[in-house]
Amino acid sequence: MSLTLSPAARDFLDGWLAHQKSIADASDNTLTAYQSDLVHFFLFLTDHHGAPVSLAGLKAVKTRDMRAWLARMRADGKSARSVARSLSAVKSFYRWLSERQDFDATHVLTARAPKFQRKLPRPLSEDAAKAVLDHVEFQSSEPWMQARDTAVITLLYGCGLRISEALNLTGAYRDLPDVLTIRGKGGKERQVPVLPAAKDAVAEYARLCPHDLTNDAPLFRGKRGGQLNTRLVSGLMEKLRNQLGLPDTVTPHALRHSFATHLLAAGGDLRAIQELLGHANLSTTQVYTAVDTAHLMDAYERAHPRQKQ
CATH class of the missing domain: 1.10.443.10 (Intergrase catalytic core)
Incomplete structure (x- = not known):
């Protein structure tokens, strides 16, 4: 499925990525992962609502939408760790967006990631x-x-x-x-x-x-x-x-x-x-x-x- 964003929504995505690069000092690999996570989320919203992602659509996301997205990722075979990472990226984007657009992002920010067993580091002896x-x-x-x-x-x-x-x-x-x-x-x-x-x-x-x-x-x-x-x-x-x-x-x-x-x-x-x-x-x-x-x-x-x- 091709991703179609409204100009405003695309501007906000680009702005958030630029913010991560300049303020959070994210690496190129991290930015690529963030972009992939957000694009996947936007693709889901496009399919879920049958309409291109717009700024109004991003503001209107509800708890049921988040649950459906998380369930879709698990059904697609994504690990709990990958789902948690994707959710973290989406939450970070919504915090940034809600501060600039002055809307309540609680439905997104309170979504819970699946629990997973954190892998232990593997040091040398x-x-x-x-x-x-x-x-x-x-x-x-x-x-x-x-x-x-x-x-x-x-x-x-x-x-x-x-x-x-x-x-x-x-x-x-x-x-x-x-x-x-x-x-x-x-x-x-x-x-x-x-x-x-x-x-x-x-x-x-x-x-x-x-x-x-x-x-x-x-x-x-x-x-x-x-x-x-x-x-x-x-x-x-x-x-x-x-x-x-x-x-x-x-x-x-x-x-x-x-x-x-x-x-x-x-x-x-x-x-x-x-x-x-x-x-x-x-x-x-x-x-x-x-x-x-x-x-x-x-x-x-x-x-x-x-x-x-």
Whole structure:
């Protein structure tokens, strides 16, 4: 089915996406997902009411419409997690729209997403993380690229950075300070202490890099001098996990999970870890307590004398 929007409704959709980009600092992938979710919702309304989506139609959405949309998604085979994500995008759009059009969006904002079991993060064990750090320099043939790969992986694991945060660092950080100021999701700033190993790794990369690391240019460069691509870092992790016999869950983001889980296991304070990761809500960080408990129970079941009888 083709989607037909009134000019006003399309303008509001475009305006909301622009708002997410400029104010909420949403990534391109996030914006694409948001747009897909809203388009699916608008397609449903078009089919459900037999008329193109208009601003008046958006304002008139009722609780029964929301229930019908949620039921349609489940009937189409969407998982509870996907349904919840789509509903979250629609609610965000309606909050923004209702503020500008001064209407009551309660019917949309009170819609309930289906419950789902949140997946636990899949960190590396401490031994696996050490093996990754020990072997990363052997994945490239040129010394400066070896130093670059080591510096990136050390930052991800040693500072808990997202891959985008590490690759967005500029040449101004070729000499890392003791504390990094990172601007993460939603423009939220956080302070991240820098381990000596990370400072040394970045300094060695900067010393060997053949490209001019000016203050306003990317710090981490690809072979031809452009900004290092996230796909190359993902490919690097793929090679490492194949060589080391690690599972497919060992990705660049798993290093951030490992940073948090290993800090918690060493007695780190949950609130402090929340600040280091830049989580807006403590509940997001609390999933790592479940990971740590799972590891403890696994160790108990493998090692406790009663389990060996």
